[in-house]
Amino acid sequence: GNPIDDCWRCDPNWASDRQRLADCGIGFGRAALGGKGGRFYVVNDSSDRDTVTPAPGTLRHAVIQDEPLWITFESGATMVIKLKHELIVNSYKTIDGRGADVRITGNGCITLQYVSNVIIHNVHVYGCTPSGNTNIRSTPTHVGYRGRSDGDGISIFGSRDLWIDHCALSLCTDGLIDAIMGSTGITISNNYFSHHDEVMLLGHDDKYLPDSGMQVTIAFNKFGEGLVQRMPRCRRGYIHVVNNDFYEWKMYAIGGSANPTINSEGNRYMAPSDPSAKEVTKREDTNEGEWAAWNWRTEGDIMVNGAFFVPSGQGASLQYAKASSVDPKSAALIDQLTVNSGVLGGP
Known part of the structure; x- marks a missing residue:
């Protein structure tokens, strides 16, 4: 069977040991730890109103933190997260959409820039459009002015040890996944790509x-x-x-x-x-x-x-x-x- 899925899906109680997923990677991105060993952060607010001072409980507030985090979503919820601008993810994060229906869309979308050890698992990413020329927080202590993004689904820039697994990506302005500027150590697995040019x-x-x-x-x-x-x-x-x-x-x-x-x-x-x-x-x-x-x-x-x-x-x-x-x-x-x-x- 599929060696990634066989590693965790065969356990009917996988939800009680979510971080086992971090041990199931293959390929050049297999060293990606994500938020392994960190605390769980449950996203219960789908809004994205403020890119400088994101509200606790939002995905943006979760991904900018400095500490390792295993980010999950309210169980059974359908969460459409319409981004105001690109979502800048910090190192040592897992975005784990299992057990919920998570849809990330809007402006941006997901940016991995000069980071490492990120796992993105089981989310829809679609309809991403260019935006920017605004201030966006990337860590608890840093807000930066961002130029215009390309409208990629997932934009990887100067980053390493990354794993994108079981996502569905479609209908973005530029690329669904673009990895540039010396990025390496990446596995892209079990995804479904559709309705897109480049x-x-x-x-x-x-x-x-x-x-x-x-x-x-x-x-x-x-x-x-x-x-x-x-x-x-x-x-x-x-x-x-x-x-x-x-x-x-x-x-x-x-x-x-x-x-x-x-x-x-x-x-x-x-x-x-x-x-x-x-x-x-x-x-x-x-x-x-x-x-x-x-x-x-x-x-x-x-x-x-x-x-x-x-x-x-x-x-x-x-x-x-x-x-x-x-x-x-x-x-x-x-x-x-x-x-x-x-x-x-x-x-």
Whole structure:
């Protein structure tokens, strides 16, 4: 079965040991502690009226604290949290939406900037729009003036040891998840992505050398209806794409520039009916003489409806070792591995 879910969901009393989740991570983000060892903080107020002095009981008040916190939500509640501006999350936080229906939307949305050890689990993130040019509190002792945000679902900037699991992301202005500026040690797993153009960006600029060490695991996700491109779009770094279900794309699934290493193992790629969009891969703004040496490989992937992956490189084992983070399961098990992708118990 799914090794993440098997680690905690098999226990009928998981709700009495929520922090066990922090021991269930896989891949490059497996070191993410989140709020493990910290106290529980229950969000019981869905409002977001004040970005400088957030009210106790709100999600914004919870995420800015300096101490490790395991943040949960009122049991059984449906909480639509319409953000006034981007939600700036401090280090050592778990946002744990299990047992409630948590929907984060509005302006922003979630920003992880120069932080580490954050887990985001079982929340909907959608309809995020750009905003800013305002003051926003990021810690109990710091308020900063923020320029305009891009309208990403989750924006990761200069951060590490992060795990995004069992979320449902759709309909944001820019990316659903963007990780840039030297971010690394990231696992994106068991999520459901839908209805969006530019899904995921890993690395923002071909010339930004610190992204050369970026390591990201993308595992057990379902890339669902209404997606166009960037699942992900990679610059530099080492990207392990393993046991995902690529259900729909309009342009391409996996793109890149600036010589990223892409290790695709045990995925299912279902091409669209458009005969000009069958290729899984896309090298952006690069001629073949240059990209022929990039290390992109497909191993054990299932190609459906005429999908094809164009590999490149010499199979440099050292490069692929840096882009290997979890043992792939057979792509024949994709339905079983991704059946619960997205928010558990939700659409």
